[in-house]
Amino acid sequence: SAVISQKPSRDICQRGTSLTIQCQVDSQVTMMFWYRQQPGQSLTLIATANQGSEATYESGFVIDKFPISRPNLTFSTLTVSNMSPEDSSIYLCSVDPQGGGNSPLHFGNGTRLTVT
Amino acid sequence: AQTVTQSQPEMSVQEAETVTLSCTYDTSESDYYLFWYKQPPSRQMILVIRQEAYKQQNATENRFSVNFQKAAKSFSLKISDSQLGDAAMYFCAYRSANPQGGGSNYKLTFGKGTLLTVNP
Numbered sequence: 001s002a003v004i005s006q007k008p009s010r011d012i013c014q015r016g017t018s019l020t021i022q023c024q025v026d027s028q029v030t031m032m033f034w035y036r037q038q039p040g041q042s043l044t045l046i047a048t049a050n051q052g053s054e055a056t057y058e059s060g061f062v063i064d065k066f067p068i069s070r071p072n073l074t075f076s077t078l079t080v081s082n083m084s085p086e087d088s089s090i091y092l093c094s095v096d097p098q099g100g101g102n103s104p105l106h107f108g109n110g111t112r113l114t115v116t
Numbered sequence: 117a118q119t120v121t122q123s124q125p126e127m128s129v130q131e132a133e134t135v136t137l138s139c140t141y142d143t144s145e146s147d148y149y150l151f152w153y154k155q156p157p158s159r160q161m162i163l164v165i166r167q168e169a170y171k172q173q174n175a176t177e178n179r180f181s182v183n184f185q186k187a188a189k190s191f192s193l194k195i196s197d198s199q200l201g202d203a204a205m206y207f208c209a210y211r212s213a214n215p216q217g218g219g220s221n222y223k224l225t226f227g228k229g230t231l232l233t234v235n236p
Contacts (some may be wrong), residue, residue, distance in 0.1 A: 109159055
């Protein structure tokens with residue numbers, strides 16, 4: 001199984017600022033995903049981070065608001081830009097170590113973001 | 117698009133008793149995978165159990181088992197001999213086996229979750 005290190009674990013930010021969240025995996029993985037979990041809610045996929053190309057965003061999420069980098073097969077960042085209180089959520093990085101199918105996604109511990 | 121429904125926002129169980137969490141899903145696909153994840157207050161998403169749709173036999177993992185009814189599109193989780201450490205939010209999730217276009221279509225689609233309380 002993959003070990004995922006996500007930083008920071010939590011942060012409190014002022015509205016209008018940006019925060020970059022890092023996700024480091026201890027092995028090379030093809031698929032990396034970024035999820036958002038709003039308070040008391042389920043997980044919603046923001047985007048798939050593709051190595052060497054632009055991320056693929058889900059409906060309702062745009063690159064200007066959530067730019068993603070994926071410079072190699074072990075690392076990705078998600079930036080939450082121009083934050084507002086509505087962005088207060090847990091953001092989770094997840095990976096698929098085996099590449100699709102019945103292999104479960106592995107998750108980082110998440111970043112709890114509070115925007116004031 | 118696939119949807120996953122968990123109709124029980126909260127459930128409670130006495131320690132050592134058995135509890136069943138419900139999950140239904142909607143899909144037009146014939147080949148897919150289903151998962152139950154557990155999220156304790158630590159926020160860590162932990163895989164509890166998985167089921168391949170092509171398998172008729174229900175998956176089991178120690179005290180955890182599923183009742184998979186493909187025709188009914190139902191995937192319930194049974195926890196036997198409940199322990200205090202089982203208290204958590206439980207999410208049912210769906211994943212395509214052969215998604216069109218690959219990439220993000222390998223994503224997990226989650227239900228809204230069921231908060232399980234275990235009473236001593």
